[in-house]
Amino acid sequence: MTLLEQLNQDMKQAMRDKDKIVLSVIRMVKASLQNESIKLGKDILSEDVELTILSRELKQRKDSLQEFKSAGRDDLVKKLETEIDILQEYMPKQLTTEELELIVQSTIQEVNASSKKDIGKVMGALMPKVKGKADGSQLKDLVQRQLD
Incomplete structure (x- = not known):
């Protein structure tokens, strides 16, 4: 199953579960994939490109997390930690x-x-x-x- 198929399936499940956070994260990732697809002029992205986009999304959130922690924005820290956990599910298993x-x-x-x-x-x-x-x-x- 490709990443896009997995995202679509998970998005439908999030809609059924009325899970707004998961739905929001999936939509953001899908939008990033779509933007990259348009930028490259390709209908289907390679796994390598998809992985690059996922890594970029994860890195942006981790960077923001550090900023929010140092600013004392606990409300945003919790939200970003949840988003990072959701994105981690789509990443390959991390090496020890x-x-x-x-x-x-x-x-x-x-x-x-x-x-x-x-x-x-x-x-x-x-x-x-x-x-x-x-x-x-x-x-x-x-x-x-x-x-x-």
């Missing part, structure tokens, strides 16, 4: 720290990185391997620790 460390080590060896100035080279090779399965900032921290 141990799995990420192994991937980081092998990537460092692949690109022959030896110092901190090679972080960009490592990250460039690493990100396509773990797209949607790991947080970029967590990856950067792992790479920095390994290159120390």
